[in-house]
């Protein structure tokens with residue numbers, strides 16, 4: 752007997768969002784499969800953060816439907832199931848990294864081992880005793896990420912998590928993301944640099960508030976005949992303009 756395929760982790764239908772008096776998302780529809788890493792890519796200002804905010808339920812929407820893990824976006828049920836790390840690192844400055852992560856661990860019923868795991872995963876074991884206001888920008892970003900990781904959410908939404916990180920740490924974080932996905936976590940990761948697309952199972956390509964395509968890196972190459980993903984994205988845009 753064939754099994755029904757599981758419902759997507761995120762489903763967005765005909766989403767329109769206005770910000771600052773103008774429409775910034777135009778009829779966006781998409782599906783994000785469970786247990787995968789989906790990259791949300793597009794130039795600065797194209798609407799990535801707005802789409803993420805709509806999915807985690809912090810954005811007022813004009814029209815359309817957004818469902819996460821089977822519930823309408825913003826439902827109280829989703830509070831413990833979704834982790835969201837914004838571009839602006841948000842940790843308490845007057846307590847240590849460890850205390851910050853332990854605070855979130857307590858909120859989500861996690862233990863000390865989970866705190867250690869989350870701190871190690873983001874490469875901050877040697878800085879766990881430093882206060883928030885004693886960290887560099889990249890360390891702050893990673894401390895925020897540890898606070899989200901310790902909750903072990905089913906859906907992890909990360910807005911440009913690798914900005915300002917050195918290449919070694921970037922590789923380590925992507926390794927960590929793959930391990931999370933292998934264990935069933937769904938990750939939505941935004942970036943405006945196309946070389947990050949290579950790490951993703953699926954890509955959502957955006958431009959000017961529109962979703963141009965949802966496909967895998969290999970499908971993007973096949974569709975455009977370009978091996979380099981940045982060139983492929985540019986080719987896709989040109990193909991759309993000439994269609």
Ligand SMILES: Nc1ncnc2c1ncn2[C@@H]1O[C@H](COP(=O)(O)OP(=O)(O)OP(=O)(O)O)[C@@H](O)[C@H]1O
Nearest residue numbers: 770771775793794795796797798799800801802943
């Ligand atoms: N608080 C706001 N008030 C009014 N307009 C906004 C606000 N925040 C964003 N916008 C506008 O909405 C559009 C989409 O912005 P958004 O932050 O979603 O883009 P983005 O792709 O995440 O950009 P970046 O990669 O630079 O973070 C932009 O045109 C932006 O100017």
